[in-house]
Amino acid sequence: MTFRQLASRNIWGNRHAYGSFFLSSVFAVTVFFVYAAFIFHPLILQGDVAGGAGTRLALIGCEYIIIVFSFFFIQYASSSFLKTRQKEFGMLCLFGFTRRQLRKLIVYENLLLGAAAILCGLAIGLLFSKLFFMVLSRLMDVANPIPFYWPWRAIALTAAGYLLLFLVIAAFSLRRVGRMEVAELLLASRKPKRAPAASPWLAALSAVCLGGGYAMAYTMSAGNLIFRILPIIGLVTVGTYFLFTQLSVALLKRLQRNRGISHRGTNLVVLSQLAYRIKDNARVLFLASIMCAVVVTSAGTLTVFMNATEDNVVGHNPQTLSFQQRGKPAKAADLNRIEEAVRAEGFSLAFKADVTGIAGSLKLPGVRELDDTAMLVSESAYNALAGHIQGLRPVKVEPGHAWFVYPYRDAAPALATAGAEAAFRTGERVLPLSMDGQRNGGIVQAIGPATYLVVLNDAQFAAQYKEAAGGSRVYAYGFEIRHWQKAEQAIERVRASLPDLKFASRLDEYKLTRQFSSLALFIAMFVSALFFLASGSLLFFKLFTELREEQTQFRSLMRIGISPKELGRILTAQIAILFFIPCAVGALHAAFAMIALGNVLDPARILSSASMVMGIYLALQTAYFLIARRSYARTVARDSGIRV
Structure with missing residues (x-):
């Protein structure tokens, strides 16, 4: 038998453990390849695709994430496999294998598995790359779909990169095996496990870190968002690590001492096994929990932004199309031409905005002066448009008083409070005002002097307008087009008919924002899927690496009177805990992340998006659990004759 035959038979003999690892590696290679195919596409490199440069940079960033993640994932999997095969390596050495031959066998196995994963990943990537280009073309709103090409550079980069990765992992494996003596290899599986122990101080540290991180997330606001993100991530990460290595063991020990719980049914066996299993698999559970939190949080956040794009x-942009003039009003003929151009394309207007204002600077208590970005408007002008715009309510203003209007409704800071004394300056003239409060959401496009609005009583505004210099008078116009999402041709016709006017269009921002959020969600879906498969694979092959030990324990339990049905319940409970504890912990982390996001954005939309993403993740994890449980039970029954 040659080394290659021996390596292939070893892989086939451990196919249950290698299966999920192999599929995750294939998926990682596939995603890396299709991203590289887009990055090296001739049309993207030549700049012939609108938005291609930005998408290319995003995919390059994802490539780094995938390759770094693949390194740690494959390295951890390889070390776990080697640990379970120490007795096998010891037997080979006992039968005459030299250290060099043992290293050669490990290299063959790594290269064989790696080459198979690379070839399968490249084949699947080539098969679906055209579909990938078509989807990206649609998301980028490209007129002609990006054509398929033969991606030699992408193939070479993917094959060389992952081949090097598997060689580096093989080198780490050789170093580890080469240091162990034959006797140590043979007796590795017979070493008794130490009883799980937990430090009360580290268990308390876990609770404090998690509690502190959750409290900071719960009280997060738009003002302290930037300063809290990194501390929250650090606290939750440290807390999660010690949760599995210390706090969980301490809690299980306490449950074991509670006779009312531990002496009920098979709980004594389950709790004892669980304490050892969690302690042994603490790193895997920690990584799986963090990956679950990352997947759910990122997918939920992107889904929120995707759904909130239009709002x-x-x-x-309160109107679909708007423009401003300073010093003199627009000509009636120009306004009529705008309406005619809109109607000529088969669209109609929902309402029009025609607002006269006075530009100036506003000084609010505790806020730097808003230089030439504020505009006085009348109470009647504001109320007339507030009735057409969802979410705005009319105001009532007394002489000498005013309402401050912040232009945006989302994440609006509180700049003006009721009773605050403010001053509006136009040239050399200063108008003292008593603020009645702040309203969020403008009635005209927030550009230049109309960024912040100050609503005055009608009579007081008329007096101020009469005394204002011609250059400080501002005339803002807006046109709300019904079904504006499809009105691109109408907007282009308006611009072509009045080229001297500088129009601002809601559709421009909508298309750009929608394109970015759609691309981000599409790209993140692949990375999230990779993280999900990897976390499931970590749990799956960790389960199978302990197979022989579990079979011995099950035989012992059968001899002391445990029935096959009870063994099945024990097995199901152990596997379920292994799969669903990281899911529960990750979901809890994601829930507080969504609460923090809800403090900044719309809580109802956050709850809806987070629930949908978590439901999908839980369904997929359940499917993974059922597959793992069935495969594991079959293997136990086949190899040990125990039906569970």
Whole structure:
């Protein structure tokens, strides 16, 4: 038998453990390849695709994430496999294998598995690359789909990169095996496990870190968002690690001492086994929990932004099409031409905005002066448009008083409070005002002097307008088009008919934002899927690496009177805990992340998106658990004759 035959038979004999690891590696290679195929596409490199440069940079960033993640994932999997095969290596050495031959066998196995994963990944990537280009073309709103090409550079980069990766992992494996003596290899599986122990101080540290991180997330706001993100991530990560290595063991020990719980049914066996299993698999559970939190949080956040795109754009742009003039009003003929151009394309207007204002600077208590970005408007002008714009309510203003209007509704800071004394300056003239409060959401496009609005009583505004210099008078116009999402041709016709006017269009921002959020969600879906498969694979092959030990324990339990049905319940409970504890911990982390996001954005939308993402993740994890349980039970029954 040659080394290659021996390596292939070893892999086939451990196919249950290698299966999930192999599929995860294939998926990682596939994602890396299709991203590389887009990055090296001739049209993207030549800049012939609108938005291609930004998408290319995003995919390059994802490539780094995938390759770094693949390194740690494959390295951990390889070390776990080697640990379970120490007795096998010891037997080979006992039968005459030299250290060099043993290293050669390990290299063959790594290269054989790696080459198979690379070839399968490249084949699947080539098969679906055209579909990938078509989807990206649609998301980027490209007129002609990006054509298929033969991606030699992408193939070479993927094959060389992952081949080097598997060689590096093989080198780590050789170093580890080469240091162990034959007797140590043979007796590795017979070493008794130490009883799980937990430090009360580290268990308390876990609770404090998790509690502190959750409290900071729960009280997060738009103002302290930037300063809290990194501390929260650090606290939750440290807390999660000690949760599995210390706190969980301490809690299980306490449950074992509670006779009312531990002496019920098979709980004594389950709790004892669980304490050892969690302690042994603490790193895997920690990694799986963090990956679950990352997947759910990132997918939930992107889904929120995706769903909120239209509302945010409408909030930033009260009318579909708008423009401003300073010093003199627009000609009636120009306004009529705008309406005619819209109707000529088969669209109609929902309402029009025609607001006269006075530009100036506003000084609010505790806020730097808003230089030439504020505009006085009348109470009647504000109320007339507030009735057409969802979420805005009319105001009532007394002489000498005013309402401050912040232009956006989302994440609006509180700049003006009721009773605050403010001053509005136009040239040399200063108008003292008593603020009645703040409203969020503008009635006209927030550009230049109309960024912040100050609503005055009608009579007081008329007096101020009469005394204002011509250059400080601002005339803002807006046109709300019904079914504006499809009105691109109408907007282009308006711009072509009046080229001297500088129009701002809601549709421009909408298309750009929608394109970015759609691309981000599409790209993140692949990375999230990779993280999900990897976390499941970690649990899956960790389960099978302990197979022989579990079979011995099950035989012992059968001899002391445990029935096959009870063994089945024990087995199901152990596997379920292994799969669903990281899911529960990750979901809890993601829930507090969503609460923090809800403090900044719309809580109802956050809850809906997070629930949907978590439901999908839980369904997939359940399917993974059922597959793992069935495969594991079959293997136990086949190899030991125990039906569970």
